[in-house]
Amino acid sequence: MDHLWSPWRYRYVTAGQEPKPECVFCDKWKASPKTDEAHLVLFRGRSSYGLLNLYPYTNGHLMVVPARHVARIEDLPEVEWLELMRYARLAEKNLRAVYGPDGLNLGFNIGKAAGAGIAGHLHLHALPRWQGDANFLTVIGETRVHPEALPESWRKLRACSWVPTGPEL
Ligand SMILES: [Zn+2]
Numbered sequence: 001m002d003h004l005w006s007p008w009r010y011r012y013v014t015a016g017q018e019p020k021p022e023c024v025f026c027d028k029w030k031a032s033p034k035t036d037e038a039h040l041v042l043f044r045g046r047s048s049y050g051l052l053n054l055y056p057y058t059n060g061h062l063m064v065v066p067a068r069h070v071a072r073i074e075d076l077p078e079v080e081w082l083e084l085m086r087y088a089r090l091a092e093k094n095l096r097a098v099y100g101p102d103g104l105n106l107g108f109n110i111g112k113a114a115g116a117g118i119a120g121h122l123h124l125h126a127l128p129r130w131q132g133d134a135n136f137l138t139v140i141g142e143t144r145v146h147p148e149a150l151p152e153s154w155r156k157l158r159a160c161s162w163v164p165t166g167p168e169l
Helices: 007-014 024-030 033-039 078-099 133-140 150-158
Strands: 041-044 048-052 062-066 103-108 124-129
Touching: 024 048, 033 041, 033 150, 041 150, 048 078, 048 150, 062 078, 078 103, 078 124, 078 150
Parallel strands: none
Antiparallel strands: 041 048, 048 062, 062 124, 103 124
8 A cells, every 4th residue: 555655745735735826917917007117018907917928929919817726718707708798899999099990800719729829818819910911921930020029019008098888797
């Protein structure tokens, strides 16, 4: 029975300290709003927030993230889902106003197989697109070109109105 006796494991269990996986989206939500610029946080709602993508596909590439650490849309309470969608709508509006794109991509990658970089915490990508930008990116392969620096993107998008409208949630 030796193999069942592992005091270190016993201490670990009784201490109730199942280590939570580190999550950058949880960390930034819990951080002081004073650190928003450093964290590229654009707005904070009641149950979700927005921030710039550190590795943008295009200028203005942002993400809307639920405060709750869930991996699936189905695990979000209805009210939190609705708030997230209201911010998605504002993301469309504000990206259009700031960047004047030809189109936009808004979407979720759910699970690693679908391309989620941080699969444990749901997030909605929103990015402006221009006619021909994909062709250009194909030509340059892995290299992503960003004429606009992230702090500049942050200043422009942070200055937008991020107050959702609609019936009280
Ligand atoms: Zn998280």
